[in-house]
Amino acid sequence: MAQVTLRKVVKKYDEVLAVRGIDLDIVDKEFIVLVGPSGCGKSTTLRMIAGLEEISDGDIAIGGDVVNDVPPKDRDIAMVFQNYALYPHMNVYENMSFGLKLKRTPKDEIERRVKQAAQILDITELLDRKPKQLSGGQRQRVAMGRAIVRDPKVFLFDEPLSNLDAKLRVQMRTEIKKVHQKVRTTTVYVTHDQVEAMTLADRVVVMNAGLIEQVGSPNDLYHSPATKFVAGFIGSPAMNFIACRVEQAAGALRLRLSDTLSFPVPADRTARYTPHVGKPNLLLGLRPEHIIETRPHIEPNQHDFEILIDVVEPMGMETLVYFTIEGTEVCGRVNPNAGATAEKPMKLRADLSNMHLIDDSTGKVL
Amino acid sequence: MANGRTIAIGIGTEASAASRRAGSLKKLARRRSTTALLLCAPLIVLIVGLKLYPTFYAIFLSMLDRKMEHFVGLDNFAFLLTRPSFQLVIFQSCLFAITAVVMKAVIGFIVAHLMHNIRGRNQRIWRGLLLVPWVIPLALSTLTWWWLFDPSYSALNWTLNWLGFESIPFLGTTWNARIAVIAVNVWFGAPFFMIMYLAALKSVPEQLYEAAAIDGATAWQKLRFITLPMMRNIILITMLYSLIVTFADFDIVRILTNGGPQDSTHLFATYAFNVGIESGNIPRGASVSLFMFPVLATLAFFVLRDVLKRSREVST
Known part of the structure; x- marks a missing residue:
C-alpha cells in the first residue's frame, strides 16, 4: 500500500499535448476517481502511472520512489482494463495466478491467495472455466481477482464498467466499493461517468483538456464547483447556466435575468458579488433541484416567479419541467403532483442560497 | 408456376x-x-471432376500391374518398400519436408516479429519486398537458382573464388545437393509463413501484452505465455499445410537436380514422375505418389481436431 504523487506530469504525442502538467497527491488507501469527457487525458494519466505510457515531463512517485523509468512489471501495481484483457487461453485460476507464477511464488501460497480472492469476489466455482465461458460481469470479477491476488501497492481501473449493461454496472459498482472496503488498497479509477465517480470516490479529480479542473470530495464538487466545467459536468440533469447581470438597486444587489425577471442576491453574498456589478459575460448557475414548485412555507433566499412551461418530463419520483429565459433552456425539478402542464404557465420557486455566479469569459465560479 | x-x-x-x-x-x-x-x-x-475423380483413379491405378490389366492389390506398395532406391526417396522426402518446414517456420516467425515492430508505411514496403520470392513462379525462380548453383559460371562460385576460396559443387555431391534443394524451398516458402505469422501477431490484442507487462512478464515470458499460445492455431495450420505442400514438391528438385546425384535428392513427386511417366510404369508411379497420403491424412485429422477444439475454447 502506498501513496501516489504526480508532479508537473506532461504527456506529448508528437505535437499534441494530451496531459499538460498535472499535480496530484493520492494518499495511502484512498479511492481516487479521475473523471472527464473523452480525450481529457484521464486514461493517459492512468497509463502513465501504470508505466504503459512514457512520461514526457515531470515525475510520478509510488510509495515515495520516483518511477519514471521503472517498467510496469517493477512498479508493483495491478490494473483492470476496460475490456478485461483476460488471457483467453488460460482458465480463471491460471489467469489469476499468472502474475504470482511469474514472481515464482510457492504453489501453495498461490493457491491460498487465489482461493481467498475468489471467495471475496464469489467466483470460486468458476476457477476451471475459460474466459470465453464467462459472462461480462464474471469476466469483470476475474479481472478484479487477478488484481487482488497480487496484493499490489496500487490498483488501477481503466473504465472497468463501461462494457457492462446498465443494471450490471450498478451492481458491479457496489461490488468494487465493497472490495475496496475489504482490501483497502490505494486505488486510481478512471471513468467518464460522473455518477460512477460520485458514488465510488473518496476524492474525485475532474479533468478537462489535459488539465485538472478540480480535486475534491464528491460533495465538494457538487456543492462548490470551482469552474463552469465542473459545475456543468457533475450532476444530472446538468446545472442550468443563465446569462445575467448584477445590478445595484437601493443599496441591495439584484440578479437580472431578463427585463421582467430578476432576483435579489442572497445577503451573505452581497460583498462577494459587489465588484461584479455591471460586468458583462456573467452566468447564473442553478441546479434543476433548486428550481421547484411553490410551497406554502417559504425559506429565505427563495423567490417565486411565473413562467410558461415548454416541455414536461415525468420521471416517476419527480417531474422535470423545461422553460426558456431569454432563449436559454432551463430545467427544473418539481413534485409530480404539482400539476405541471406543457405550454401552460406555472408558478415556480428558485432557491438562490445554492446559486453560483460564473464569469463566462474565464470559466471561473466567482 | x-x-x-x-x-x-x-x-x-x-x-x-x-x-x-x-x-x-x-x-x-x-x-x-x-x-x-x-x-x-x-x-x-x-x-468432384478435378479432385475426387483423379484421387480415386490414382488409387485404382496403384493397384494394377504394369500393363494395367490385372488387379494386384497392395503389391506395388510392398514391392516399393523392399527397394533401396525407394527407401532413399522416403528418407530424402522426410528430410526435405521436415527440415524445410521447420526452417521456414523459424525464419518466418523471426521475420514476422521484425516486421511487426516496423511502423506504418515502411512495414508495407518491406512486406511487399519480402513476398517477392513467393510470388515469382517457382519453376522460373528455381531456374535462376540453378544458374546460381552452376559449378563453373555461377555468381556464387565466382564470389567464392574472388574471396580466395575453392569452387563448391553445389549440386554435385549428395549432401550439397540435398542442402541446396532445401535452401531453395526455404527461400521460396518462408515469406508465406512470414505473412501468416504477421497476420496472427496483429490479431493478438495489445492489451494482453499490457496486462502481462503489469503482471510482471519479461519480453521472453510475453513471447512464451502470450504470443505463442495465441498464435498456436495459426502455427499448427501453417505448418501442416506447408508440410503437405512440401512433401508434394516437384519443381525444385526436377529443375535443380532431377533427382541426382545418384537419385539422392528424389522426392515422392519427382520419383513418381520418373517411375510413372519416364519409365512408363504408371501403376507404380501412382503408388509412389500415394505413399504419404495415409500418413499426412492422419496427421491432418489430429492437428485440425486440436485446432478446432482450441479455437472453440479461445475465440471470444
Missing part, C-alpha cells in the same frame, strides 16, 4: 393430383437447402 395455380382451382381428382405434384416441386424448389445445393453445384462438379 402460373399453370399450377390455375389447375389448383379446378375440380376433379386428376387436377388436384397434378396440383399436388406441382406444389411439392414448388416446395422443394423453395427450400433453402435446395437453393444452397444449386448454388454450390458448380463448385461440387469442379471438386
Whole structure:
C-alpha cells in the first residue's frame, strides 16, 4: 500500500499535448476517481502511472520512489482494463495466478491467495472455466481477482464498467466499493461517468483538456464547483447556466435575468458579488433541484416567479419541467403532483442560497 | 408456376393430383437447402471432376500391374518398400519436408516479429519486398537458382573464388545437393509463413501484452505465455499445410537436380514422375505418389481436431 504523487506530469504525442502538467497527491488507501469527457487525458494519466505510457515531463512517485523509468512489471501495481484483457487461453485460476507464477511464488501460497480472492469476489466455482465461458460481469470479477491476488501497492481501473449493461454496472459498482472496503488498497479509477465517480470516490479529480479542473470530495464538487466545467459536468440533469447581470438597486444587489425577471442576491453574498456589478459575460448557475414548485412555507433566499412551461418530463419520483429565459433552456425539478402542464404557465420557486455566479469569459465560479 | 395455380382451382381428382405434384416441386424448389445445393453445384462438379475423380483413379491405378490389366492389390506398395532406391526417396522426402518446414517456420516467425515492430508505411514496403520470392513462379525462380548453383559460371562460385576460396559443387555431391534443394524451398516458402505469422501477431490484442507487462512478464515470458499460445492455431495450420505442400514438391528438385546425384535428392513427386511417366510404369508411379497420403491424412485429422477444439475454447 502506498501513496501516489504526480508532479508537473506532461504527456506529448508528437505535437499534441494530451496531459499538460498535472499535480496530484493520492494518499495511502484512498479511492481516487479521475473523471472527464473523452480525450481529457484521464486514461493517459492512468497509463502513465501504470508505466504503459512514457512520461514526457515531470515525475510520478509510488510509495515515495520516483518511477519514471521503472517498467510496469517493477512498479508493483495491478490494473483492470476496460475490456478485461483476460488471457483467453488460460482458465480463471491460471489467469489469476499468472502474475504470482511469474514472481515464482510457492504453489501453495498461490493457491491460498487465489482461493481467498475468489471467495471475496464469489467466483470460486468458476476457477476451471475459460474466459470465453464467462459472462461480462464474471469476466469483470476475474479481472478484479487477478488484481487482488497480487496484493499490489496500487490498483488501477481503466473504465472497468463501461462494457457492462446498465443494471450490471450498478451492481458491479457496489461490488468494487465493497472490495475496496475489504482490501483497502490505494486505488486510481478512471471513468467518464460522473455518477460512477460520485458514488465510488473518496476524492474525485475532474479533468478537462489535459488539465485538472478540480480535486475534491464528491460533495465538494457538487456543492462548490470551482469552474463552469465542473459545475456543468457533475450532476444530472446538468446545472442550468443563465446569462445575467448584477445590478445595484437601493443599496441591495439584484440578479437580472431578463427585463421582467430578476432576483435579489442572497445577503451573505452581497460583498462577494459587489465588484461584479455591471460586468458583462456573467452566468447564473442553478441546479434543476433548486428550481421547484411553490410551497406554502417559504425559506429565505427563495423567490417565486411565473413562467410558461415548454416541455414536461415525468420521471416517476419527480417531474422535470423545461422553460426558456431569454432563449436559454432551463430545467427544473418539481413534485409530480404539482400539476405541471406543457405550454401552460406555472408558478415556480428558485432557491438562490445554492446559486453560483460564473464569469463566462474565464470559466471561473466567482 | 402460373399453370399450377390455375389447375389448383379446378375440380376433379386428376387436377388436384397434378396440383399436388406441382406444389411439392414448388416446395422443394423453395427450400433453402435446395437453393444452397444449386448454388454450390458448380463448385461440387469442379471438386468432384478435378479432385475426387483423379484421387480415386490414382488409387485404382496403384493397384494394377504394369500393363494395367490385372488387379494386384497392395503389391506395388510392398514391392516399393523392399527397394533401396525407394527407401532413399522416403528418407530424402522426410528430410526435405521436415527440415524445410521447420526452417521456414523459424525464419518466418523471426521475420514476422521484425516486421511487426516496423511502423506504418515502411512495414508495407518491406512486406511487399519480402513476398517477392513467393510470388515469382517457382519453376522460373528455381531456374535462376540453378544458374546460381552452376559449378563453373555461377555468381556464387565466382564470389567464392574472388574471396580466395575453392569452387563448391553445389549440386554435385549428395549432401550439397540435398542442402541446396532445401535452401531453395526455404527461400521460396518462408515469406508465406512470414505473412501468416504477421497476420496472427496483429490479431493478438495489445492489451494482453499490457496486462502481462503489469503482471510482471519479461519480453521472453510475453513471447512464451502470450504470443505463442495465441498464435498456436495459426502455427499448427501453417505448418501442416506447408508440410503437405512440401512433401508434394516437384519443381525444385526436377529443375535443380532431377533427382541426382545418384537419385539422392528424389522426392515422392519427382520419383513418381520418373517411375510413372519416364519409365512408363504408371501403376507404380501412382503408388509412389500415394505413399504419404495415409500418413499426412492422419496427421491432418489430429492437428485440425486440436485446432478446432482450441479455437472453440479461445475465440471470444
